[in-house]
Amino acid sequence: xxxxxxxxxxxxxxxxxxxxxxxxxxxxxxxxxxxxxxxxxxxxxxxxxxxxxxxxxxxxxxxxxxxxxxxxxxxxxxxxxxxxxxxxxxxxxxxxxxxxxxxxxxxxxxxxxxxxxxxxxxxxxxxxxxxxxxxxxxxxxxxxxxxxxxxxxxxxxxxxxxxxxxxxxxxxxxxxxxxxxxxxxxxxxxxxxxxxxxxxxxxxxxxxxxxxxxxxxxxxxxxxxxxxxxxxxxxxxxxxxxxxxxxxxxxxxxxxxxxxxxxxxxxxxxxxxxxxxxxxxxxxxxxxxxxxxxxxxxxxxxxxxxxxxxxxxxxxxxxxxxxxxxxxxxxxxxxxxxxxxxxxxxxxxxxxxxxxxxxxxxxxxxxxxxxxxxxxxxxxxxxxxxxxxxxxxxxxxxxxxxxxxxxxx
Numbered sequence: 001x002x003x004x005x006x007x008x009x010x011x012x013x014x015x016x017x018x019x020x021x022x023x024x025x026x027x028x029x030x031x032x033x034x035x036x037x038x039x040x041x042x043x044x045x046x047x048x049x050x051x052x053x054x055x056x057x058x059x060x061x062x063x064x065x066x067x068x069x070x071x072x073x074x075x076x077x078x079x080x081x082x083x084x085x086x087x088x089x090x091x092x093x094x095x096x097x098x099x100x101x102x103x104x105x106x107x108x109x110x111x112x113x114x115x116x117x118x119x120x121x122x123x124x125x126x127x128x129x130x131x132x133x134x135x136x137x138x139x140x141x142x143x144x145x146x147x148x149x150x151x152x153x154x155x156x157x158x159x160x161x162x163x164x165x166x167x168x169x170x171x172x173x174x175x176x177x178x179x180x181x182x183x184x185x186x187x188x189x190x191x192x193x194x195x196x197x198x199x200x201x202x203x204x205x206x207x208x209x210x211x212x213x214x215x216x217x218x219x220x221x222x223x224x225x226x227x228x229x230x231x232x233x234x235x236x237x238x239x240x241x242x243x244x245x246x247x248x249x250x251x252x253x254x255x256x257x258x259x260x261x262x263x264x265x266x267x268x269x270x271x272x273x274x275x276x277x278x279x280x281x282x283x284x285x286x287x288x289x290x291x292x293x294x295x296x297x298x299x300x301x302x303x304x305x306x307x308x309x310x311x312x313x314x315x316x317x318x319x320x321x322x323x324x325x326x327x328x329x330x331x332x333x334x335x336x337x338x339x340x341x342x343x344x345x346x347x348x349x350x351x352x353x354x355x356x357x358x359x360x361x362x363x364x365x366x367x368x369x370x371x372x373x374x375x376x377x378x379x380x381x382x383x384x385x386x387x388x389x390x391x392x393x394x395x396x397x398x399x400x401x402x403x404x405x406x407x408x409x
Contacts, residue, residue, distance in 0.1 A: 025045055025047060025049050025051070025084055026045050026046055026047050026049075027045070028045050028046050029043035029044065029045045029049075029051050029084075030043055030044065030045070031043055032044050032122060032123045032124075032125075033123050034092075034109055034110050034121050034122050034123045035108060035109060035110070036107075036108055036109060036110055039107075039108040039109075040053070040108070041053040041054075041082075041106075041108045042106060042108055042109055042120075042122055044122065044123075044124055044125065045084075047087050048087040048088050048089075048090065048124050048125075049084045049085055049086065049087055049088070050064065050066060050084060050085045050088060050093075050095065050122050050124070051082065051083070051084040051085075052064050052073070052082070052083065052084070052097065052106055052108070053073075053080060053081065053082040053108070054073075054080070054081055054097060054099075054106065054107065054108070055078070055079055055080045055081075056075075056079065056080075056081055056099055057075075057078070057079025058079075059075075059081065059099050059100050060100055061098075061099075061100055061101075062075070062081040062097065062098065062099050062100075063097065063098040064083060064084070064085055064095065064097060064098075065095060065096045065097065065098050065103065066085050066088065066093060066094075066095035066096075066122070067085070067086075067088060067093065067095075069085070069086070070098060071083055071084065071085050071086075088122075088124050089124065089388070089389055089390065089392060089394065090124050090125065090126035090127065090129075090388075090389070090394055091123070091124055091126055091389065091392055091393055091394025091395075091397070092121060092122070092123050092124070092192050092392070092393040092394065093121065093122055093124065093392065093393075094112065094114045094115060094119060094120065094121050095109075095119075095120050095121070095122055096119055096120055097120075105118070105119045105120045106120040109121060109122060112187075112188075112191055112192055113184055113185050113187050113188065113191075114183055114184050114188070114192070115183050116183040116219075121192065126394060128398070131198060131201055131202075131397075131398075131401050132194040132197045132198050132201070132397055132401075133197065133201070134197055135197075135200070135201060135204070137164075137200055137201060137203075137204035138164035138165065138200065138203075138204060139164055139196075139200050140161055140162050140163040140164050140166065140196060140199060140200055140203075140210075141161070141162050141166070141167075141196075142159060142160075142161050142190050142196045143159065143160045143161075143162060144157065144158075144159055145157070145158055145159075145160060146158070147283065147284070147287040147291075148283070149279055149282075149283040149284075150282055150283055151275075151278040151279045151282050151283055152220065152279060156216070156217065156279070156283075157186060157217070158186060158214060158215065158216045158284065158287075159186050159187065159189070159190050159214075159215040159216075160212060160213070160214055160215070160288070160292065161190075161195060161196050161199060161212060161213040161215070162212055162292070163199065163200075163203060163210035163211065163212070164200065164203060164204075164210070165210070166210075166212075166293075170293070171293065172293045172294060172295045173210060173211050173212045173292075173293060173294055173295065173300075174209070174211040174212070174294070174295055174300035174301070174302070174407065174408040175211060175212045175213070175214060175288060175292075175294040175295075175300065175301055175302070176211055176212070176213045176214070176302040176303070176304060176326075176404075176407065177213075177214045177216075177280065177284075177285075177301075177302070177303045177304075177324075178195065178213050178214065178215050178303075178304055178305065178309075178400075179215075179216070179218045179276075179303075179304070179305030179306070179308075179309025179310070179312055179313060180215070180217075180218065180219075180305070180306065180308075180309050181305075181306045181307035181308050181309055182219065182307060182308040183219070184219075185217045185219060186215050186216050186217040188215075189213075189215045189400075190215065192393050193393060193396060193397055193400065194397060195213060195215070195400060196213075198397065198400055198401050198404070199213065199404060202401070202404055202405060207404075207405045208404045208405045208407070209407070209408050209409065211302075211407060211408055212288075212292060212294055214284070214288055216276075216279070216280075216284055218276045218305070218308065218309055218312050219308075220275045220276055220279065273311065273312040273314075273315035273316060274315070276312055276316075277312075277315070277316045277319065277320070280316065281320070281323075298322060298323055298324065298325050298349050299325050299349060299351075300325075300408060301323065301324050301325060301326075302324055302325065302326035302327070302328070302407050302408070303316065303317065303323075303324045303326070303327060303328070304326075304327065304328025304329070304330065304354070304400075304403060305328070305329070305330065305332065306330040306331055306332070306396040306399070307330070307331050307332055307391065308332075309330075309332070310328070310329035310330050310331065310332025310333070311329075311332050311333065313327060313328065313329055313332070314327075314329055314332060314333070314335055317335075318339050318340065321340055321341075321342070321345070321346045321350075322345075322349065324350075325349050325350050325351045325352075326350075326351055326352045326354075326406070326407050326408070327350070327352065327353045327354065328354040328355075328356075328399070328403045329354070329355050329356070330356045330357075330395065330396045330399040330400075330403075331356065331357055331358060331361060331363070331391055331395060331396065331399075332355075333363065334355060334363070334366050334367055334370040335353055335355060335370060335374075336370060336373055337373055337374060337377045337379075343377055346379075347377055347378045347379050350379050351379065351380060352379070352380045352381075352382060352406045352407070353371070353374045353379055353380070353381050353382070354382045354383075354384070354399075354402075354403045354406065355367040355370055355371060355381075355382070355383050355384075356383065356384040356385065356386065356395070356398075356399040356402065356403075357385055357386070357395070358385070358386045358389040358390045358391060358392065358394075358395035359385050359386055359387050359388055359389060360388065360389060360390040361390055361391050361395070364385045367383040367384075367385070368383045370383070371383040380406070382402075382403075382406060384398070384399060384402045384403075386398045386399065
């Protein structure tokens, strides 16, 4: 009977029925950059625990849902529920609150688009956060603009990073087309990824040449595709998929029939890549090259993406080997020279093939050998493994930070 009771408790804990007891947290909680102005919560402490608080006097149960785990909050005499999570990985994580079974955003956090919805996000301070910090350096602009797509017969929104000095000079710039993960959209690389700040700092340090970045919504014609799983980020969880251990697209292991990363790379329905490919070549690239000062040839054009966006990059480059000279795949499987039909022509214009993974993801062991294959055929193959991160934004911020200095040299 005793052993059966223990088994029942463990089963309940693993299925979210209860939360196992935690040690008392260190009481040095502070607000984060992702806490709304004039709000006190959410907060993070030196152990990387997340603390939330919400008034819900009529509720029977309130939980913090982060990293695929639900943590019970405690109600005080005023009906305010407060509690915290176990330590989380460094970097950005989606999360939500669960009030009597209903999952809702935290009214104290800023909102981010992930898991195919707007919801809460939390920034866990990282040891290496200086590379995406807001500093007193020359800044570029993250521009929101719109263009008409004949492929979708609609007006589409696109975000464009122009480097410092773009409005003061007349020169033309190279361009990187940079894609998000499944369940995210064109806001991801600016909001969650801090791509503009990463580039501002790299350019100020002389580590990257200035270039334009174009960030569009690659989630087109995904009818029938699975909705992204919940946010991830618990240390030690391994996330094998592409776009969020249980995660918002963009972070962690997939649920149900979501696309997964297999031993040989992504196993996905590539129709979504074909649809975005049409937008890219019929509408987006012509719009950018007509309205911004970019150098419109293969040698000055790069494409990269995280998770689903990296898979799209892979498929598009294989189908169009004469369009991009720099290729980046972040948490998106591997890319081999054998996939290119005319490798001799390909290597005349292609300069870099970059592949990365978080160190806690399945797949990180394969990219080194894949990079060596590219180097052997005469193209610079580069692999990068983000230390102690999974399928999450800190992996992808670091990946962009490593990839950008390789471009357009």
